[in-house]
Amino acid sequence: MSAGTAPPATTRQTPLPGASLVMAMLLLVYIFNFLDRMMLSILAAPIQAELGLSDGEMGLLGGLAFAVLYSTLAVPLSALADRTSRSWVITIALVFWSGFTALCGMAQSFLHLFLARVGVGVGEAGGVAPSYALVADYFPPRRRATALAIYSLGVPIGSAIGVLGGGYIASTVDWRTAFFVMGGLGILIAPLFKLVVKDPPRPVSVTGPVAGAPARQSIWQVARLLARKPTFWFLAFGAASSSMLGYGIGFWKPSYILRTFDIGLWETSLFIGGVLLIGGVSGMLAGGAIADRLGGNRKWYARLPAIAFILGAPIYAAGVLTDNLWLAFALFIVPQGLAYVWFGPVLTAVQNLVEPPARATASALFLLINNLIGLGGGIYALGLISDAYAPVYGDESLRMSILTVLPIYVLAGILMLLAARTIERDWVEEA
Template sequence: MTQPADATGRVLPAKASVVLAMLLLVYIFNFLDRMMLSILATPIQADLGLSDSQMGLLGGLAFAVLYSTLAVPLSAVADRTSRSMVITIALVFWSAFTALCGVAQNFMQIFLARVGVGIGEAGGVAPSYAIIGDYFPPRRRATALAIYSLGIPIGSAVGVMGGGWIASTIDWRVAFFVMGGLGILIAPAFKLLVKDVPRVDSAETPAQPALSITAVFLILAKKPSFWFMAFGAAFSSMLGYGIGFWKPSFLIRSFELDLWGAALFSGGVLLIGGVTGMLAGGTLADRLGGDRKWYPRLPAIAFIIGAPIYAAGVMTDSLTLAFLLFLIPQGLNYVWFGPVLTAVQHLVEPRARATASAIFLLINNLIGLGGGIYALGVISDLYAPVYGDESLRISILTALPLYFVAGILMLLASRSIARDWIEEK
């Protein structure tokens, strides 16, 4: 049997489709463990006596600070050693701490368990981007990254619906035990099937040593498109993570749904809207990417169109209309993943991809994941004396203009992206 090869004839150690499928599976567990907390917020708050601000800390800063910062050194290690091994170890680590969330008896215990989840997940995403960059040629890379990023809506939906079903029929603690245990079980299969591509810069040139974090940062520092895309993604993620986390609680409070009803609503929006938007973004980027400006321009258009539709969904009192309206911006606000993640891969040499992706994720997650969930919780607490159970609705509406800010930053990135782009030989 001959080994698989890419379009350039380069020999690959495994089939690209199998590798992508396994990376997607791990990413599903990444977001399953991360976002399951959103549907479990109501029973956790009732059991442990937590406020919206405290839940915001658990969903945001407790997870995001070390997740964002450790991703950079862990990705540098992955660039120098084995990307697949780093991901495998990370999977086991975050899954174990997910299970530990189920034994927490107070705020500090579950806070520390969430910190552990964040530490583990720091080693998962950026090395996966780099492996995809190794296995897929440029003309297919945006689509491959979009398929990988389906882990976000699928994992979030499975976490919300699976966690909601277990919590409503058994107990919220069991949901953490089950999901954490499943993640540990798939780790051996992942390491067996996902192999690192030998490091080469071209078909003729031997691999060069990986660049240091400082060297990669200095390269990116000279590229305006990177910073506009990173902060544009970060501001959009403040709303994406924030609304995604608080949507089940918003539905329970404002529409009087039970836990399972909120799980079905949220999971349905994530699956239908999220999967559609993710695939559309990657496919369009590959088709329009001959003009590099479209990589940030597509997300800009999506953010600006999606914001007012999101506002209409939040303001309506009709559950059916809210579902239909949420589908559109849910899709539009996932368009950015394929185009932007591909663009970041092309701002540096192949040997620096994991580190560059980690620096991008540091900005995106520290601001977006760390700030969005907590900020919406704090705003909700501030509004609660005036608006009562409607405080989350008003909190979301207050934050929606951030999508316009994200769109403007992406448009600014389109002005310099062609100049900053590194073409592969």
């Protein structure tokens, strides 16, 4: 075995030394990733009031302004991380996106805020895919879905902190201060992250063109490999379909609550934060744990998300239709959890569609599809639909917009079921 190559993965049934501390730091950075990304949702109302922005313009700020460069730059940055240092790429990305988050607080117009959001997207492009690869390197295959689910807790926790922290600061001071505070905190933790998180030796595979060697592959080699695997396409477009609703509804839900129920910004923050923490955390952990338990049959890495998506759609609709605040809270918790079940199993499957040295690049290609469609399309689409419905439905336009797009969850479930048919054939076994 060559120098710098890790022991065969199946001989290591436990995580690498220091894995728990590395996971804690990766999770902390991911919390800031989603905190900075989703804080805009709770601040939408005061920003729209001060800058005079429509729902469609706000949808652009929350979606396309962030998603286009975030999705596309993730691919070359992740290839760089595969070839150099994943921890260094994440550290520099954290400083970059946190700085532009702070600059959002200085915006005086739609254009200013648009450019600042583009900067946030550029920075965050270097954060997630290299982190997926680090988690996969530190944890053995049969623990990987749970590990990736724990890392992905950054999504609900970061979103909840962004909503709660942003809402509190905006309601007690102003929305600009919220951006200054959250961006500054991200910059402060960057040196600690680099001090703690190191790149381990890369494991090897027993299948594929580079079996038994930690050879590095180009973006195009990885892309061509994945293009020949139907599982990748079904998983990517299934996740993207669900993300259209996850990002779209998540961004507009605070505005929907404010327009539908007679409560203030801070009370809305508590509502959304509670749904994200209770539903999101439980769904994320359950998805990873169940996938690891059933993972002896690879099909369950796709079947489990399919079941969750299909079950969640009608419960979400019931929550949107009710006019009782507490009933809406209870109903939203369930589909919020079901919507997050996919993270552990699907991200694990993507890691195992390629050889270990190509994991960050494969993750970035997966996220390219997921985020361009989900993040770029969902938020903007719901804003446009709401604007179109406004002359007829008035303050109910966001409610009707959400109901219009909920059937996309069923489409996501169907695509995951199709992935289950090919996943065993496309899986790459480690040594």
